Amino acid sequence: MQLYGKMTAATKSRALEFLKFVNSSPTPYHVTKNLAEYYNSHGFQYLSEKQELSPSLLKNGKSYYVVRNQSSIVAFSIGGKWKPGNGFSIIATHTDSPTLRLKPKSKKSANGYMQIGVEQYGGGIWHSWFDRDLSLAGRVLVQEDDGRVVQRNVHIDRPLVRIPTLAIHLDRSANASFSFNMETEFAPLLGLEQELSKEEVSEDNEAHHPALLSLIASELGSDVSPKSIVDFELILGDYEKARLGGIHEEFVFSPRLDNQGMTFSASRSLINSLSENSLEDDPCIRVVASFDHEEIGSVSAQGAESNFLLSVLERLSGSMESYYSSMRSSFLISADMAHAIHPNYSSKYESTNYAELNKGTVLKINANQRYMTNAHGMAIIKRASQLSKAPIQVFVVRNDSPCGSTIGPKLAAMTGIPTLDLGNPMLSMHSCREMCGTKDFEYSVQLLSAFFQNFSDMEKHIVIDN
Numbered sequence: 001m002q003l004y005g006k007m008t009a010a011t012k013s014r015a016l017e018f019l020k021f022v023n024s025s026p027t028p029y030h031v032t033k034n035l036a037e038y039y040n041s042h043g044f045q046y047l048s049e050k051q052e053l054s055p056s057l058l059k060n061g062k063s064y065y066v067v068r069n070q071s072s073i074v075a076f077s078i079g080g081k082w083k084p085g086n087g088f089s090i091i092a093t094h095t096d097s098p099t100l101r102l103k104p105k106s107k108k109s110a111n112g113y114m115q116i117g118v119e120q121y122g123g124g125i126w127h128s129w130f131d132r133d134l135s136l137a138g139r140v141l142v143q144e145d146d147g148r149v150v151q152r153n154v155h156i157d158r159p160l161v162r163i164p165t166l167a168i169h170l171d172r173s174a175n176a177s178f179s180f181n182m183e184t185e186f187a188p189l190l191g192l193e194q195e196l197s198k199e200e201v202s203e204d205n206e207a208h209h210p211a212l213l214s215l216i217a218s219e220l221g222s223d224v225s226p227k228s229i230v231d232f233e234l235i236l237g238d239y240e241k242a243r244l245g246g247i248h249e250e251f252v253f254s255p256r257l258d259n260q261g262m263t264f265s266a267s268r269s270l271i272n273s274l275s276e277n278s279l280e281d282d283p284c285i286r287v288v289a290s291f292d293h294e295e296i297g298s299v300s301a302q303g304a305e306s307n308f309l310l311s312v313l314e315r316l317s318g319s320m321e322s323y324y325s326s327m328r329s330s331f332l333i334s335a336d337m338a339h340a341i342h343p344n345y346s347s348k349y350e351s352t353n354y355a356e357l358n359k360g361t362v363l364k365i366n367a368n369q370r371y372m373t374n375a376h377g378m379a380i381i382k383r384a385s386q387l388s389k390a391p392i393q394v395f396v397v398r399n400d401s402p403c404g405s406t407i408g409p410k411l412a413a414m415t416g417i418p419t420l421d422l423g424n425p426m427l428s429m430h431s432c433r434e435m436c437g438t439k440d441f442e443y444s445v446q447l448l449s450a451f452f453q454n455f456s457d458m459e460k461h462i463v464i465d466n
């Protein structure tokens, strides 16, 4: 049996750093804000897409980031020796996870209960949302005194709502087959009408419970009243905090691992790669792009299939001619969580090409190009693994099983950049509560840092098209 590294202080502290990140990131808006703050704290400069963004205005050796819709973010560090036409080393991730979103008219009630109407977002394992303490978070557009409408993020960090199951006494078949109607049997309970104060009863709002609007306003601060709330996008999430688990703390129990796990690792690897002045001699630009809307197909103004990343790369290139030659000297890693083998369902996995927790980052391979990894990418990532000593493993889906996909194929097709799919192994993907290995965070940070630091060298030595 091969022994993998013992849990070190660095490995554990990276996992603890992730716990902080995910616990303060209940929505893609919070993910983006937390990433922006992280990049700011490492000297990155914010750039508006509304302003000119050309190579002459930016400085080699400096780092920048661009945000779209406050839910997608592209950060980049320009190598000291970069010039238009040179390559980009890119890691792409997604900021969103399956969830339940408040409907535009969310007010519901029945039998004295206040309920809220929710719409499913993405392909969640919805039964896992029953009997869980759920919190509410998202973005609120608030009209300020001067008439401007601005976005404020809100996180009501307490167990606010719950979707209860039906007692076993009233449904003896529940253990054999738990199925439910998403529209009629999946409405969260917000409270009891009998508890409403006189003021709450007298306030009228046809779209949402006035008590809920008052709570949102008070969470946003004393300068916000329910009347100044223009609109919002609010989602539910697991109230319970992410934490370490298992007898040796070898597990991470957490919501939203897919894909905050790799979004976290990608951002940390970019910063980690800047140490030891390695950017000074780099002829490439290092990019981490984190997109909203992967869970619903990536087609939106800020999804991976939008022009967000493309336009940034084009503008950094200065001319279309430089852009096209850059694309052919670039490489993209699509970093999204991967499936670890599940001991209770091992027959669902291919018997040789399966991945295990805490054994390193998983390269996802699919002959039908649901994942982009090919021999070119393998040569690059194997080199990064050798240099960083970070373990890697491979995953192939069974021939008789359906296969997921990622933003990798879309980005590869849109840009023509050779692309590879990888991610940390996990269980319960798309459940309200997922799990992964504690050590794999640091393994992936080391692996991806080595990719950033050594890509220009690898690009020269791995000759596919010349």
Ligand SMILES: [Zn+2]
Binding pocket: 094, 258, 259, 294, 336, 337
């Ligand atoms: Zn994902």
